[in-house]
Amino acid sequence: MKRSEINRAVTEAAEVFAAGGWTLPPQPRWDVTDFGMGDFPQYGLVLINLAEEPEYCEKLMFAGIGQQTPAHLHGVKKEDIICRQGLLCVQVWQGLPGQSDAPAEVKINGQLQQLPAGTLVRLHAGERITLSPGTGHAFWPESDSCIIGEVSTANDDLNDNFFADPRVGRFSAIEEDEPPLVKLVQEEGISNPG
Secondary structure, eight states: OBHHHHHHHHHHHHHHHHHTTOOOOSSOEEEEEOTTSSOTTTSOEEEEEEEEOSSEEEEEEEEETTOOEEEEEOSSOOEEEEEEESEEEEEEEEBSTTTOOSOEEEEETTEEEEEOTTEEEEEETTOEEEEOTTEEEEEEESSSEEEEEEEEEOOOTTTSOEESSTTOOSSOOOBOSSOOSSOBHHHHOOSSOO
């Protein structure tokens, strides 16, 4: 990703968070990724780590219409993905897409459900989906923009993200074409990324 694209993404996300009433913590830890795909408008996500503890973490995320977080799962991490503003679509599988026809066992707003592989779950503001380790998922906004929350067990971003598409990676290479507005998590070193 070009640094100018990262700077624009940070600026837009900060404006959307402020308009939505989300006050950011002092010196927030920003993470902007195109998942190594080189196409931020299609595969893009902006994240801020709100809490980073050895046992748990909390993130605030932003995605615009057309931006997808590619299908992936975690071997250890358990997470709640929460729609904070807008309309969020989450697609779920037991394992990665194509690995199994078994239903995915998830909680939607605290209610345990078994959903056929590939089911699309639409979350309105305030609604959440709980994903256990091994549950494949992809998500994207179905509204112009979406503020997304995540509360989870701590995640090892380097070793516990398993993507369906082998071309996908968690962090993006950065091309410096202008000075940075913020230092990204990957540039600070990843001791406990959340």
